[in-house]
Amino acid sequence: MRRRWSLAIAGVILILAGGMLAWLTQTSGGIRIEDIRFKGAKGNTMSALLYIPPNATAQTPAPGILAVHGYINSRETQDGFAIEFARRGYVVLALDQTGHGYGDPPAFANGFGGPDGLAHLRSLDFVDKNNIGLEGHSMGGWTVLAAAAAMPNDYKSMVLEGSSTGKPFAADGTASWPRNVALVFAQYEEFSNLMWGVERARDVTQSPKLWAMFGTQGPVEPGKVYGDIAQGTARVLYTPAITHPAEHISHEAIGYSLDWFAKTLQGGTPRPVDDQIWFRKEIGTLIALIGFVALLIGVFDGLLEAPMFSHLRLPEIADGTEPAPTAPDSRRWTAAFILTAFIPALTYYPAFALAGTFVTASAWLPQGITNQIMVWAIINALITLALMPFAPKRASRSGIIGPSILIALLTIIVGYAALWLADLAFKIDFRFWIVALKLMSARQFLIFLIYLLPFTAFFVIALHVLHRNFSTIAAPRAALYFTNVLALTLGFIVLLGLQYGTLWLSGKLFNPLPDPGFVPLSTIVAIQFVPLLGICAIIATFTWRRTGSSLPGALICGLFATWYVVAGTATQAAF
Numbered sequence: 001m002r003r004r005w006s007l008a009i010a011g012v013i014l015i016l017a018g019g020m021l022a023w024l025t026q027t028s029g030g031i032r033i034e035d036i037r038f039k040g041a042k043g044n045t046m047s048a049l050l051y052i053p054p055n056a057t058a059q060t061p062a063p064g065i066l067a068v069h070g071y072i073n074s075r076e077t078q079d080g081f082a083i084e085f086a087r088r089g090y091v092v093l094a095l096d097q098t099g100h101g102y103g104d105p106p107a108f109a110n111g112f113g114g115p116d117g118l119a120h121l122r123s124l125d126f127v128d129k130n131n132i133g134l135e136g137h138s139m140g141g142w143t144v145l146a147a148a149a150a151m152p153n154d155y156k157s158m159v160l161e162g163s164s165t166g167k168p169f170a171a172d173g174t175a176s177w178p179r180n181v182a183l184v185f186a187q188y189e190e191f192s193n194l195m196w197g198v199e200r201a202r203d204v205t206q207s208p209k210l211w212a213m214f215g216t217q218g219p220v221e222p223g224k225v226y227g228d229i230a231q232g233t234a235r236v237l238y239t240p241a242i243t244h245p246a247e248h249i250s251h252e253a254i255g256y257s258l259d260w261f262a263k264t265l266q267g268g269t270p271r272p273v274d275d276q277i278w279f280r281k282e283i284g285t286l287i288a289l290i291g292f293v294a295l296l297i298g299v300f301d302g303l304l305e306a307p308m309f310s311h312l313r314l315p316e317i318a319d320g321t322e323p324a325p326t327a328p329d330s331r332r333w334t335a336a337f338i339l340t341a342f343i344p345a346l347t348y349y350p351a352f353a354l355a356g357t358f359v360t361a362s363a364w365l366p367q368g369i370t371n372q373i374m375v376w377a378i379i380n381a382l383i384t385l386a387l388m389p390f391a392p393k394r395a396s397r398s399g400i401i402g403p404s405i406l407i408a409l410l411t412i413i414v415g416y417a418a419l420w421l422a423d424l425a426f427k428i429d430f431r432f433w434i435v436a437l438k439l440m441s442a443r444q445f446l447i448f449l450i451y452l453l454p455f456t457a458f459f460v461i462a463l464h465v466l467h468r469n470f471s472t473i474a475a476p477r478a479a480l481y482f483t484n485v486l487a488l489t490l491g492f493i494v495l496l497g498l499q500y501g502t503l504w505l506s507g508k509l510f511n512p513l514p515d516p517g518f519v520p521l522s523t524i525v526a527i528q529f530v531p532l533l534g535i536c537a538i539i540a541t542f543t544w545r546r547t548g549s550s551l552p553g554a555l556i557c558g559l560f561a562t563w564y565v566v567a568g569t570a571t572q573a574a575f
Helices: 003-026 075-087 110-123 139-150 192-196 201-206 208-214 245-249 251-264 279-303 307-312 315-319 330-346 348-358 368-390 401-426 442-470 477-506 519-547 551-568
Strands: 032-039 045-052 062-068 091-096 127-137 157-161 181-184 235-238 430-432 435-437
Touching: 003 075, 003 279, 003 401, 045 075, 045 110, 062 075, 062 110, 062 139, 075 091, 075 127, 075 245, 075 251, 075 279, 091 110, 110 127, 110 139, 127 139, 127 251, 139 157, 157 251, 181 251, 192 201, 208 235, 235 251, 245 251, 279 401, 279 430, 279 435, 279 519, 279 551, 307 401, 330 348, 330 368, 330 442, 330 477, 348 368, 348 519, 368 442, 368 519, 368 551, 401 551, 435 519, 435 551, 442 477, 442 519, 442 551, 477 519, 519 551
Parallel strands: 062 091, 062 127, 127 157, 157 181, 181 235
Antiparallel strands: 032 045, 045 091, 430 435
C-alpha cells in the first residue's frame, strides 16, 4: 500500500521544494507579491501581480513599472523582468491583458488593458508618479503603447521586447513619440515582417519604419543611444542572438531593460545588470511541474488500491507475473511509428489555417487558438479512426468505463488542488518558459467544459491505437516509455528543428502556406506540443501498464490537456 503512494508522496515533495525555491527567489530582499483584481474604465475586471519592494512606502514612493506579457501568455510570463525590477526598488504591476489569464474578455479590447493598468499603477500611493516605466513583450508592447497613447504625460520611458509601433494596434513611432524607447529585437525574431517590415530580423537596422522612430535616414546602430533622455526623445536598439519567445527568458534581454530603466528612471536600488537571480524561480516552478506529473500518476496508482477501482488493475501487474515476450512485425511496427509520429505534424499547419478561416472565435467557441488546436485534434482523430483497422487487435476489457471516468476525475481533482495550494502558499503556477499550467477562472471553467469532449475524444482514439501498435506488458519499461513519448512528439520535434534550423541559416522561417503572417505564431504554439504530448505519453504509458487499458489514461490526458490549453490562452469572444 505504501509503495503504491510513493510516487504521489514524491510529487508532493517536489512541488513543495520547487514552490519554496520559487517563492524565496521572487520575494528576495523583502519583496511582497499581491494577486490583485481591479476595475477598468469600462467596468471590466483586470488582473495583475503586484511586486512591492521594501523601499516603496507612502512616505517614500518608489518608481513604478507596468510589465505586460505577449499574446496567449499571462502575467507570470514576465516574471524574470518583474523579479529583477522589484529587486532594484521598482514597484511592478505585472498585468494580465484583457482576455488573458484572469482578465475579463474579450482579448484586444480597451487597448489590451494597457491604459487601465497604467492608471491603476499611478493610483498607488507608494508609486512615484514622476518615474514610471513601461515594459511589454510582443503584443504586450502594443499594450504599453496603448497606455502611452492614452496617457502621454504619465510615463517616462519604455522597453519594447520583440514588438513595434505602427498599425493595426499602435500609432507609428516618430522621433518624439513614444518617450525614451529601448527596443530589444532579436536576430532570430519570427515576426520581423509584421513588426518592422523586413524579411529577416537581422536586417531590422535597415527598416525605414525604424528609421522614422529613431529620427535617422540610415541604418540604426545597435547599442547607440539616439536623441536625448531629458527631452524624452532617446532611442536605443538591442539585437541579441535569440528568438521571439526567448526574449522573456533571457538574461541578456532582461539586462538591457534593467540598464535602460536605470538610465531613464530616478530612484530605486542600483544593482549591477548581471546580478540576476530570476532563473531560480523558473527552475523552482519547473521542479513543481515535474512534481505535478509525478503526483498525478502516483495518485492514480494509489487509487487503484481502493475496492471500487480494483477491477481496473491488470492481474499480471498485481501478481508480479509477466507473459513471455513476443516479437513484433518490424515492418508493420516501423510503418505504424512513422504514421503516428509524423501525420500530426504534417496536418498541423493546414489544420490551423482551416480553423483560422472557418472556426473563428464566437460565443460558443470563444478561444481562437483553442479552436485551431481542436480542429487539428478532430482531423487527427478521424485519420486515426481510418487507420485503426490496420493496428493489431487486442482483447477489450468490459465494465471499466464508469471506474475509468471516476478515477480520472479524482486524479485531476487532486492535481488541481495541488496547484491551488501552491498558488495560495507560494504565488506560483506550474511552468517553465512558455509551458505553463494555471488555475482556471470561473469563466474559463465553463469554457473548459465546451472543449473537453473533442479533446478527450481525440485522446481516447489516439491513445487506443498507440497502445495497440506499441504497448506490450512484456516490453522493457524504459523502452516502452521511450517509444510512446517519441511516437507522440517526434513529428513536432522534427518540424520545430526544421523551422528553427531554417531560421538560423536563412534568417526566416519556411512557409508552407500562402499567408505570410500565419506561420510564426503557429510555430511558437507548436513548441508547447512537445512537452504537453510528452507528459500525456508518460501518463498514458503508466496507466496502461497498471490497467492494460488505454481508457483511464486517455481520460486523464483529455482533462489535463483541455485544462492546460483553456487556462493558458486568450479568450477572444465575450462568454
